[in-house]
Amino acid sequence: MTATTTWAHLPGPDPLPDAQVRERSADAPFGTVFTEHVVTLRWTPGRGWHDGTVCPHTTMTVPVALAGLHYGQVVFEGLKVYRQPDGVPAGFRVADHARRFAASARRLEIPELPGELFESAIRALLAVDGRWVPEGESRALYLRPTLYGAEATLALRPAREYAFQLLAFPTEAFFGRAVEPIHVWVPAHYSRAAPGGTGEAKCAGNYAAGFAAQREAAEHGCRQVLWLDAAEHRFVEELGGMNVFWVTEDGTLGTPPLTGTLLPGITRDSILTLASRAGLRTEQRPITLNELCSPATTEVFACGTAAVATPVGAIVSTHGRWPVGDGRAGPVTTGLREALTAIHHGQAPDPDKWLLRLA
Structure with missing residues (x-):
C-alpha cells in the first residue's frame, strides 16, 4: 500500500x-x-x-x-x-x-x-x-x-x-482556552523513566505509570507532575506528558537535553526554532530542581501538542512551594505561544513548511 x-x-x-x-x-x-x-x-x-x-x-x-x-x-x-x-x-x-x-x-x-x-x-x-x-x-x-x-x-x-x-x-488547548498558569507537583516516590527504558517512546505504559503521581498532584492542588530523573532524583526531565522550558533572568531559554529518558517533543523542537529565529539565546542542558526553583528562574512553561505552551505559576513538593516569577504568564512564554499558534492557524508565515494542507 x-x-x-x-x-x-x-x-x-x-x-x-x-x-x-x-x-x-x-x-x-x-x-x-x-x-x-x-x-x-x-x-x-x-x-x-x-x-x-x-x-x-x-x-x-x-x-x-x-x-x-x-x-x-x-x-x-x-x-x-x-x-x-x-x-x-x-x-x-x-x-x-x-x-x-x-x-x-x-x-x-x-x-x-x-x-x-x-x-x-x-x-x-x-x-x-x-x-x-x-x-x-x-x-x-x-x-x-x-x-x-x-x-x-x-x-x-x-x-x-x-x-x-x-x-x-x-x-481546545489541554488546560482550557484561558492561558492561566498551572501549579505542578514534584513527586517524592515516583519516577517516569530510566536510562535504557521507554522514556523517549510514546507508548501507553508510560502514561499509565504516571497516574498515581498525577492523583498525588491533584491532592496537593496541582494540575500536573514535574518529573525528576530516576537515578538521583535531582534533575528536571518532563512535565506530565509534556516537555518543560525555563527562562532565566538574563533572558536565556532552556530545556533539558534529549538523553533517551524523555519524549522528543515536536512542539519542543518548534519552540526552539522560533526562539532562535526571534533572537533568543537557547540552551539544552541538565537543570536541578533547586536551580529551577531559584530566583534566577523568571519563567517556566510546559509545551506539547495538547498544551501548546502553558505557563507554570508555582512548583510544589513535600518540602515547600516555590512561585515562579510573579506567578503569571511571562513575556517569553506568551510571545512564543502566540508565534506558534499564529503559524498553526495560518496567520503568520510558515518558512519551515510545517503545515500540510489536507484539502
Missing part, C-alpha cells in the same frame, strides 16, 4: 447534521467527543500493511487474549489539524509525527508504519470528517494514531499481527 491507496469505505449511519457537529464540538473537554469515522489497517507477515478501511466510529471487539492488551505492545501519536483562513484544514508537522511514531514502534518491536501511509490515513479521515475541524483560535482537531499487537496469543514474545487505527476529536 502507498499514499495513493484506495481506502475501502464501510457503510454507517447517516452523517450528523452540520449544526449538530458544531454543537457537539463547541465546548467538548479533551478526548470526550469523537468524529464519526475511524481509519484502520492490518499488518500480517508476508503481506505487510493491508486492508485499509474508513469505517464508522463504533465499539471495537477484540480477542480476550489480545497480545497488545496483555503485554503493553501499544504506541500512539498525538497531532493536530487546524482550520486555515481560507477554510482548508492543515496538519502541523505531519511528517515529523510520522517519524516519531515509527521510532516508538521500533522501540516496542512493532512494524513501522511508512510515512506515506501515515499521511494517507489522515487524508482518508479528513475526506469524510473534515467538517469536524473547528474554527477559532485555540481550537483544533486532535488526531490519535495508534498501533498495537493484534495477535490472539499469550506467548511471551512480540505479536505476529498488528493493527493501526486513527481516530479524531475536536478540542
Whole structure:
C-alpha cells in the first residue's frame, strides 16, 4: 500500500447534521467527543500493511487474549489539524509525527508504519470528517494514531499481527482556552523513566505509570507532575506528558537535553526554532530542581501538542512551594505561544513548511 491507496469505505449511519457537529464540538473537554469515522489497517507477515478501511466510529471487539492488551505492545501519536483562513484544514508537522511514531514502534518491536501511509490515513479521515475541524483560535482537531499487537496469543514474545487505527476529536488547548498558569507537583516516590527504558517512546505504559503521581498532584492542588530523573532524583526531565522550558533572568531559554529518558517533543523542537529565529539565546542542558526553583528562574512553561505552551505559576513538593516569577504568564512564554499558534492557524508565515494542507 502507498499514499495513493484506495481506502475501502464501510457503510454507517447517516452523517450528523452540520449544526449538530458544531454543537457537539463547541465546548467538548479533551478526548470526550469523537468524529464519526475511524481509519484502520492490518499488518500480517508476508503481506505487510493491508486492508485499509474508513469505517464508522463504533465499539471495537477484540480477542480476550489480545497480545497488545496483555503485554503493553501499544504506541500512539498525538497531532493536530487546524482550520486555515481560507477554510482548508492543515496538519502541523505531519511528517515529523510520522517519524516519531515509527521510532516508538521500533522501540516496542512493532512494524513501522511508512510515512506515506501515515499521511494517507489522515487524508482518508479528513475526506469524510473534515467538517469536524473547528474554527477559532485555540481550537483544533486532535488526531490519535495508534498501533498495537493484534495477535490472539499469550506467548511471551512480540505479536505476529498488528493493527493501526486513527481516530479524531475536536478540542481546545489541554488546560482550557484561558492561558492561566498551572501549579505542578514534584513527586517524592515516583519516577517516569530510566536510562535504557521507554522514556523517549510514546507508548501507553508510560502514561499509565504516571497516574498515581498525577492523583498525588491533584491532592496537593496541582494540575500536573514535574518529573525528576530516576537515578538521583535531582534533575528536571518532563512535565506530565509534556516537555518543560525555563527562562532565566538574563533572558536565556532552556530545556533539558534529549538523553533517551524523555519524549522528543515536536512542539519542543518548534519552540526552539522560533526562539532562535526571534533572537533568543537557547540552551539544552541538565537543570536541578533547586536551580529551577531559584530566583534566577523568571519563567517556566510546559509545551506539547495538547498544551501548546502553558505557563507554570508555582512548583510544589513535600518540602515547600516555590512561585515562579510573579506567578503569571511571562513575556517569553506568551510571545512564543502566540508565534506558534499564529503559524498553526495560518496567520503568520510558515518558512519551515510545517503545515500540510489536507484539502
